[in-house]
Amino acid sequence: MPGKTNKSFAKRFRVTKNGKVMHRTPHQSHFRAKRSGKVIKGLRGEKPMSKHDVKNITNQMPFN
Numbered sequence: 001m002p003g004k005t006n007k008s009f010a011k012r013f014r015v016t017k018n019g020k021v022m023h024r025t026p027h028q029s030h031f032r033a034k035r036s037g038k039v040i041k042g043l044r045g046e047k048p049m050s051k052h053d054v055k056n057i058t059n060q061m062p063f064n
């Protein structure tokens with residue numbers, strides 16, 4: 001019987017059709033007034049995870 005999906009990982013990360021693991025960029029919740037608009041604009045959207053972190057994340061999400 002396969003293992004359960006770790007729900008905390010499933011909520012934070014998304015696996016694309018081509019196998020990339022995407023995540024929301026940090027520093028978006030508060031203390032944004034001191035950052036420039038250019039920096040805030042660059043933080044928007046999802047970014048791909050680094051390759052050495054992908055293995056640990058995919059082990060926690062066997063069904064995604």
